[in-house]
Amino acid sequence: MKTVAIVGASLAGLSAARSLRVQGYDGRLLVIGDESHRPYDRPPLSKEFLTGAVSEAELALETDGEDLGAEWILGARAVGLGTRDRTVRLADDREVRADGVVIATGATARTLPGSDGLAGVHVVRTLDDARALRDDLALGGRLMVVGGGFVGAEVASTARGMGLDVTLVVAGPTPLSGVLGPDMAAAVSLLHGDHGVRLLCGTGVRGVTGGPADGSGTDRGRVTAVLLDDGRSIPADIVVAGIGATPCTGWLEGSGVALDNGVRCGTDGTTSVPGVVAVGDCAAWYDPALTDHRRIEHWTGAKERPATAVAALLSGGTAPFAPPRPPYFWSDQYGVRIQFAGHAAQADSVTVEDGDPADRSFLAVYRRAGHPVAVLGVDRTKVFTRWRRQLATAAAQAGVA
Template sequence: MAQSVKHVLIVGAGLAGLRTAEELRRAGYEGELLLIGDENHPPYDRPPLSKQFMRGDLDSTALRPDEFYAEQRIELRLGTTVTGVDTAAHAITLADGSRLTYDQLVIATGLRPRRIPGLPEVSGVHVLRSHDDAARMRDHLGTAARAMVVGGGFIGCELAASFRMSGVEVVLVEPQPTPLAAALGEQIGSLVARLHRAEGVDLRCGIGVETLVTEGDAVRGVRLTDGSVVDADLVVIGIGSIPTTDWLADSGIPLASPTEGGGIITDEFGRTGVDGVWAVGDVAAWPHRVGRNKRVEHWTNAGEQAKITACALLGTESPAAQVPYVWSDQYDMKIQVLGLPALADEIRIVEDQGRKFLAHYFRDGTLVAVVGAGMTGKVMKMRALLRLPEYSAPG
């Protein structure tokens, strides 16, 4: 197949899109390679946006220097929105009405932040997905007295930590019983809650947001579902994201339903089932060990999928899937997740040192995940002991 592919078009200039371009070149692809992004920034790393960039410790999160793209013969087209795809004609349509053709199309359009319906549109309310989102939030943080973070997932917890490290009072609101309950379970979530409370975060779990309290066109506080009103002049909505697939309507490319998490349905190599179309990264619902197609919104997953898809697209041997790995920096702690906590039916806390902890996750007595805070070596040495099921069939 490598000889027949002359023009690969990648829509989405984030980590997954860039990694796919890199892996194609590494695998020997010599044809045209176009990477399209709707932002005006070259591909950049998103994880530092909620941490080092937010605290002012880092200004650039660019993944590659500008000269890299010319050296690798990757045409980078930024500030360009793709509005549709004609899979029969192997062509995409851009916002200006022009069309571009392709031999092979890789979709890596990622996510957009989920918002709370009905909230008034006022200044001081932020979401975090893009570099520009982070820059606006960081500017506001410099004058903020008290911040509210709505949502205790990884991003919400990281932002709460960065705000506290910047000297701002923080209220963290999470509808579930603990932060990270959905990802790690309530038992480990309670240890994460303890960490944030020890750092001075006003953590309120089991409640949500009713509405904003405003003054003119600016936010001044938040009314919660328990009736309390919390003063805040900076509010971050971090309640998850939605896959960017609107432009694929009527394309025939298979999409998962919203109740299934959305995204583009693929096989274990990123093929969509539509000729010449692939999907990788946060937008892609690959077969998953939990027994169904599922999107995985993590940095390491994007790189692994990019390598597998690039090899499959060129007809070369794909690398074996790796053990999933995720990390989150909060205060002076690196929280690491190795394996698949969602598979577990039992959690055992192996060590608990107050801030640092280590937990093992089991399914039918078999180790399927390890989670630790401040236990880098002890987490990673368990990789060889994990026993995960093979990927299930698509569908």
């Protein structure tokens, strides 16, 4: 391969670029990104960046003096892929040809019905999103967070620490119930009440309302309330939608790359098209443990998996590889570190093995037929790390790491 194009300039794209060089690729390397920013770290956007504890400069993922010998094409959105000659078409009518392509276009945040053009309504996906939310949070007031995933819970925690009045609306029974299972999610969700955040569970959101900023009726103005499915209208000065993300794969429609809630990949990131691999939030890798394709929208996956995909790209899919480790994520909320590894959905039982949920510090192990398939740690970093290692070892020995 003389030229490799990486489409996507966030952590997954940067990890792919680094892996290419580490694995000996010395050809032309192009990194294409639709944002104007160089790669930056996203987890702090819902936490320390909002409070000012982390600056924009500190978000940078490239190390001082790092030079990957890449050509950066930033502020350029990919709109098509010609798979026969591996040509990436850009929105500005440019075309980039390559021998190999790494798809790392990530995902875009879902928005609330009726929120277009309404000030005070936010998502948190990009640096620009976080900048706008930070400016609004500095004004104080009533914050309504919609969605009980990690982003929503972290924004709620951060804003409450800044003194805002915070309400968290969740369609399910508790925040994180889909990831942690109902029992452990209920235990973790007690953190919100401990810190004065109101939880409204079991109801969705119909939309948002607002009024003209100047009373003239000529614009939509600023958000004033959130309308719930149960008919209630909850006043709000700021609204954050944390209701999931949609993989950025529209530009691949008609290309021949198989899509199914993301780019459909094998266990090594290979796609249906030779010379094209996919990594990061847009990539649905086959998971032998689940016997299904699954997108992993977490930092660790974007950091670790590109090495496997790059090896497959350079070898034409013949490189030996170890299947990915069980998915892992962490979340910091109210000064508590929450860590999880594995798949809660596989479990038929879950037991607390260390600590006590009443103390908001415990470790729980999920099992299927007596075998560990997942582990949750709440302020139990050391013992969680040991269990995570055991989980990965057991999965590898079973051939479904």
